[in-house]
Each structure stands twice: as C-alpha cells, then as structure tokens.
Amino acid sequence: MATNVSGPIQAVVFDLDDTLYLQETFLDAAWNVVAEEAARGSDVDAARWRERLTYFSDLGSDKGGIIDRAVAELAPRVLIADLVDTFKSFRPVSLDLMPGVRESLAQLRANVPIGLITDGDVEIQMAKLSALGLTDSFDVVVLSDQAGREFRKPSPAPFLQALDALGLEAPNVVYVGDRPDKDVLGAHGVGMRAYRVRTGEYRATEGEIPPWREASNVVEAISELLGLIGS
Ligand SMILES: [Mg+2]
Secondary structure, three states, X not given: OOOOOOOOOOEEEEOOXXXXXXXXXXHHHHHHHHHHHHHHOOOOOHHHHHHHHHHHHHOOOOOOOHHHHHHHHHOOXXXXXXXXXXXXXXXXXXXXXXXXXXXXXXXXXXXXXXXXXXXXXXXXXXXXXXXXXXXXXXXXXXXXXXXXXXXXXXXXXXXXXXXXXXXXXHHHEEEEEOOHHXXXXXXXXXXXXXXXXXXXXXXXXOOOOOOXXXXXXXXXXXXXXXXXXXX
C-alpha cells in the first residue's frame, strides 16, 4: 500500500530511541544508578552489578527481566521491586543526540513541519526529550503510552494521531525510524512512507517488508529528504 505512493512530502515524523540518539547512552546511565543501589543492599560491588545488568540488557533491552536475571545470579535476596523502582525513576540530566541531528532537524523544520512518535513510559520519554534539548523541537509529539501500552507502534493509533495533529494525509508524510517491526511496519500500515535508519540496537535486524528508503543514519536520511522536498 505505501510502497507506491509518491506524493509531495509535506511533513516528516521521527522515532526517538535509536533514531535521534543512541538508547544505549540512556540505558548505561540508568544501569549505573541501579548498580549503585543494588551494591548498597548486597555484598556484591557496583562494578559487578553494572557488568551483569549491562550484559542482560545487551541480550535484548526489549525482553525485560534484566534486573530479575541479574538479581537471580548475584544476590537472590535483594528485592527486585526496589531496583525496578530505581530504574523507572531514573531521569537523565543530559543526553547526547547523534552528531549533526540538532542542525539537521532545524534545517528540515525550516521547510516542513516535523513530528515525533515515541513508545515507552510517558514520564521517561518526556525526560529523555528534555535531556536531549528537544522539548520544543517538534510541531507534533505523540507519546503512544498516553493512550495505553497496547497502542505502541506498530499500532496504527499513534501514526493516525500524528497525521491528525498535522492535518495531513498519510501519502504526504514520511516516517523515519530504526525498527523494522515497529517503525517500518507501523508507518506502512497506515500508508506513510517508511524511511529506515540503521542505527542502534536493531541496526542489523532485517524486517518482513522493505522500507521505502533506508540510510545509515538520520542525518543522511534528512539530507536526502531535503533534496526530495526541493529545499
Ligand atoms: Mg527506535
């Protein structure tokens, strides 16, 4: 449905994690804080906690149970719930965008409206935007968890919400994201063109359907999109 459309590009909507910044930078900072807390409540030092938490996280941050597995291995009497609370309440002070992203977004926004769709705990995602200095960088921001976890990408709901807020039709909007299973499938499902970027945890993962286009990072994607927009 989406692969044949070629209307003018009237807006570009982005994913956040692993598209505009590396999620690993957020997770590493969060695991540091959890490791310190776990060390205070056990005979195992923070470095060892950090090593195991990072190890399980690297096996797949989406799989969950990272804290549970580290606790089971290192100190089964430590209370998992307390560490989960520590993780959930972690708020980064600052996070780095990938190189050139701020300038590229500003250049694109000078030509077309830009939006953001992000999954995850609403307060954490808002804190990431603040730590990245992106709070006022988009015309439209959709936090899919505000409607409920069942409306996370690839649900059509957050994509339709963004289109509605932009007042545009799907064929005229390009969606840029890193994950084939969430970003490419979700955008394709509502008829948007999906631009895949090969950054972050899923950079080597192949998807079920080919994206409209792909690039090695978001700055390259924006550069190409600017050429297509005719700026
Ligand atoms: Mg992502």
